[in-house]
Amino acid sequence: SLGFQDALSQGNASPVTSYKKLQGWSSDQNKWNEKLYPFWEEGDPRWKDCWKGGRVTAKLDSDSPALVGSNITFVVTLQLPKCQTEDNDGNIMYRRNCTRDPPGSMDQQFYVYNWTEWTDNCGWENCTSNHSHNVFPDGRPFPHHPGWRRRNFVYVFHTFGQYYQTTGRSSAKFSVNTANITLGEHGMAVSIYRRGHSGFVPIARAKTVYSVTDKIPVFVSMFQKHDRNISDSIFIKDSPITFDVKIHDPSYYLNNSAISYKWNFGDGSGLFVASGSSTSHTYTLQGNFTLNLTVQAIIPVPCKPVTPTAPPPTSAVTTGPSSDSDSSPTVESVEDNPDGGCHIYRNGYYGSRIDVVEGILEVNIIQMTSIQMTESQAENSLVDFVVTCQGSLPTDVCTVVSDPTCQVSKSMVCDPIVITDECLLTIRRAFEEPGTYCINITLGDDTSQALASALISVNGGASSGTSEGVFIFLGLLAVFATIGAFVLYKRYKQYKPIERSAEQTEKQEGFTAYFSTFKAIFFPNSTERNPLLKTKPGIV
Numbered sequence: 006s007l008g009f010q011d012a013l014s015q016g017n018a019s020p021v022t023s024y025k026k027l028q029g030w031s032s033d034q035n036k037w038n039e040k041l042y043p044f045w046e047e048g049d050p051r052w053k054d055c056w057k058g059g060r061v062t063a064k065l066d067s068d069s070p071a072l073v074g075s076n077i078t079f080v081v082t083l084q085l086p087k088c089q090t091e092d093n094d095g096n097i098m099y100r101r102n103c104t105r106d107p108p109g110s111m112d113q114q115f116y117v118y119n120w121t122e123w124t125d126n127c128g129w130e131n132c133t134s135n136h137s138h139n140v141f142p143d144g145r146p147f148p149h150h151p152g153w154r155r156r157n158f159v160y161v162f163h164t165f166g167q168y169y170q171t172t173g174r175s176s177a178k179f180s181v182n183t184a185n186i187t188l189g190e191h192g193m194a195v196s197i198y199r200r201g202h203s204g205f206v207p208i209a210r211a212k213t214v215y216s217v218t219d220k221i222p223v224f225v226s227m228f229q230k231h232d233r234n235i236s237d238s239i240f241i242k243d244s245p246i247t248f249d250v251k252i253h254d255p256s257y258y259l260n261n262s263a264i265s266y267k268w269n270f271g272d273g274s275g276l277f278v279a280s281g282s283s284t285s286h287t288y289t290l291q292g293n294f295t296l297n298l299t300v301q302a303i304i305p306v307p308c309k310p311v312t313p314t315a316p317p318p319t320s321a322v323t324t325g326p327s328s329d330s331d332s333s334p335t336v337e338s339v340e341d342n343p344d345g346g347c348h349i350y351r352n353g354y355y356g357s358r359i360d361v362v363e364g365i366l367e368v369n370i371i372q373m374t375s376i377q378m379t380e381s382q383a384e385n386s387l388v389d390f391v392v393t394c395q396g397s398l399p400t401d402v403c404t405v406v407s408d409p410t411c412q413v414s415k416s417m418v419c420d421p422i423v424i425t426d427e428c429l430l431t432i433r434r435a436f437e438e439p440g441t442y443c444i445n446i447t448l449g450d451d452t453s454q455a456l457a458s459a460l461i462s463v464n465g466g467a468s469s470g471t472s473e474g475v476f477i478f479l480g481l482l483a484v485f486a487t488i489g490a491f492v493l494y495k496r497y498k499q500y501k502p503i504e505r506s507a508e509q510t511e512k513q514e515g516f517t518a519y520f521s522t523f524k525a526i527f528f529p530n531s532t533e534r535n536p537l538l539k540t541k542p543g544i545v
Contacts, residue, residue, distance in 0.1 A: 009033040009143070012044045013163035013194055025185035030167035035143050041204045042142040042159075052207075056199075058099060059086030061208045065195055068255040069215035070222050072351060073188060074304070075258030076180040077215060081160060081195050083175040083208075091175045095155035138204060141170045148172070159198040159205060164191055180256065183217045190216045221353025222253035223300050231364055231453045238357065241364030241396070241453050242291055250282040250300065252353070262302040271295040271359070288361040300353040308347040364453030366396035370446060373461060376433070385435035386463050392446055394428040394455065399448035404432060409460065411443035436463045 010033040037044070045051055052060070062084045071077035085091070088100045139147045142161060156172040162179070165186060171177060194212040198205035228247045229240050240246055250266060252259065268277040270286050271294035277284070288294065369392065376387035392402075403419035424430065432446060440463060447456045 007037045007039045007044060009035050009037050009161075009163070009168050010166070012037045012039075012042075012142070013161060013168060013196055024166045025187075027165065027167050027169075027181060027185055030169045030181070031143065033163060033166055033168050035168075038140075038142050038144060041138065041140070042198055043204070043207065045207055055206050055208050056086070058089055061085060061197075063195065063197055063209040063211035065193065065211040065213045067193065067213060067215045068253075070218050070253065071183050071215070071256075072221055072254065072258060073186070073217050073219050074182075074184050074349070075254065076182050076256035077217070078178065078180040078255065079162070079193060079195075079213075079215075080178045081176065081197070081211060083158070083197065085175065095157055095174050097157075138200075143170070145170075157200045158208075161196045161198075162193060163195070164193045186217045188217055188219055190214055219351065221259075221300050221302060221351050223298065223353035223355045224251045224253070225249065225296075225298060225355050225357065226251065227357075231366060231455055233449060233452055233454050237452075239360045239362060239452050240288065241366070242288055242361050243396075244364065244366060245285045245287045247283065247285045248296075248298075250298065250355075252282070252300065259302050259304065262304045264300065264302045267299040267301070269297040271297065288359075291361050291363065294359045294361065296355075296357045296359055298355040300355075302351045302353075304349040304351060306347065306349055362452055363397040365394055365399055365448055365450060365455045366453075368392060368394045368446065368448050368455040368457040370457045370459050373459065385437050386439070388434050388436065388461065388463070390432045390434065390444070390446060390459075392430055392432060392448070392457065394448050396428075396455075397450055397453065398424045398428055400450045401448070402430070402432065403447045403449070404434060405445045405447075406434065406436070407443040407445070409441045409443055411445070411458070415442070439464045 009031075013033060055061075063081055064084060065079065065081045067077055067079045069077060085097070090098050090100070092098050141147070141159065156174055158173050158175070158177075160171050160173055160177045162169045169179065169181070171179065192212055192214055195210065196207065197209045197211075199208050200206075226249045227238075227240070228235065228249070229244055231241050231244050232239075248268075252264075254260075264280070264282075266279045266282065266284070268279065268284060268286070269275075270277075270288070272288055272290060272292075274286070277286075370390055371393055372389075372391040374389045374391075376389060390404075399422060401419060401421050403417065405417045406415045407413055408415065422430065428448075434444070436442065442461050442463065443458065444461060445456055445458045447454055449455075
């Protein structure tokens with residue numbers, strides 16, 4: 006006769022003969038009711054006719070890897086053919102108007118599969134013809150809980166020489182404790198059956214690989230304010246790097262544990278021990294460094310003698326109690342409890358190579374000056390911005406002119422620049438209309454970027470012949486850089502200006518100051534309309 010191991014192996018050649026008992030699971034050496042739950046090999050032509058409208062597929066996922074002792078959760082989801090959905094009552098609805106088949110009538114756009122509709126007129130007590138069918142493949146009755154008749158699918162999971170069976174709708178979720186699962190990778194398979202009038206019909210199979218480890222799964226994300234590319238492991242000297250540790254613990258197994266973080270940044274600064282998951286470090290030298298992190302968790306457990314029972318699997322559906330008599334308790338090994346049996350010690354490790362280079366640390370707008378022009382030449386109001394920076398020399402400049410709230414961009418121009426000595430440059434911008442503007446100036450190189458912003462007021466005085474030119478207020482001399490907030494236009498990247506509220510704008514527009522003409526001898530009258538004038542030395 007057919008056994009569970011034969012029906013659920015899905016092509017696995019070597020059955021598991023030695024294993025520890027999983028709480029709530031049963032041995033796959035039990036007999037399988039092949040008459041009620043037929044078994045079809047892959048390639049059997051009956052698979053094509055087991056579901057009207059197309060083939061049903063199943064996707065099986067888990068939150069692996071799991072730290073031994075924690076729970077691992079599996080989720081299986083049925084992917085129905087096109088035009089089919091499951092309604093709130095568990096019926097499978099077929100939408101006629103999205104197929105080539107014409108509807109029976111204009112008002113009949115949906116119909117319900119008969120194999121789900123029959124439960125409307127059938128109860129547990131009075132449905133004698135189907136009473137014997139409300140059992141799992143091993144003969145155990147379905148759990149008799151509210152809504153059981155709306156669960157039209159049977160899911161049978163198989164791993165580690167054991168099986169777990171439950172009913173559900175178009176998806177099912179359950180958890181299993183890993184205390185009795187050996188370390189390493191293992192396969193989990195599931196077979197799904199749907200209700201039928203005289204039995205159950207196989208509709209899909211799926212499998213996945215999960216892993217159990219005695220090392221805490223750890224990942225570290227790194228952030229630096231001036232870093233241009235967060236994924237290249239290249240960071241800037243003399244700028245703090247924030248390290249944020251993420252522990253993969255979806256079942257909250259470590260919630261009551263004492264966790265410590267031991268950092269070695271690889272630059273000779275020594276070993277740092279922290280109790281928080283986030284820390285920062287500044288590299289003051291250029292070079293290549295190796296970051297190492299050790300995470301230690303001290304997990305409280307009942308003191309010896311220890312005979313805890315692993316928690317039962319939590320499921321989206323209620324299951325009946327197991328009738329197996331071979332259930333065994335979980336016993337912690339001596340190696341897990343070096344301090345007398347009241348704690349388990351687990352470690353996790355993370356390492357990464359870090360390259361530290363020179364970068365742009367700060368950008369400042371030190372002066373803004375209107376350019377005086379004759380009435381015949383003045384088509385635009387021109388303003389020069391004198392900009393300095395600290396750190397490495399920039400290779401590109403990007404200017405964005407926005408509305409007074411710094412939220413709506415009006416124009417953007419980006420260009421490469423060549424600076425060989427000191428980071429001091431003049432950027433000339435043209436403003437076609439009077440008004441108040443927010444301007445963002447960004448300097449960048451291959452690895453870093455920094456931004457300065459200002460609020461200016463232009464009154465178009467040049468065209469009326471006045472000598473004052475423009476009213477300029479230097480507000481917001483803010484220096485910051487945001488990862489990925491912008492990228493240069495010529496490099497097909499996006500620039501995001503800073504944001505200011507309208508209320509702040511109204512307050513600062515009332516404070517303006519006159520600036521005299523700056524370096525007028527370098528800028529003779531011109532009708533050039535390009536907002537970035539690169540034909541004169543010293544001007545970008």
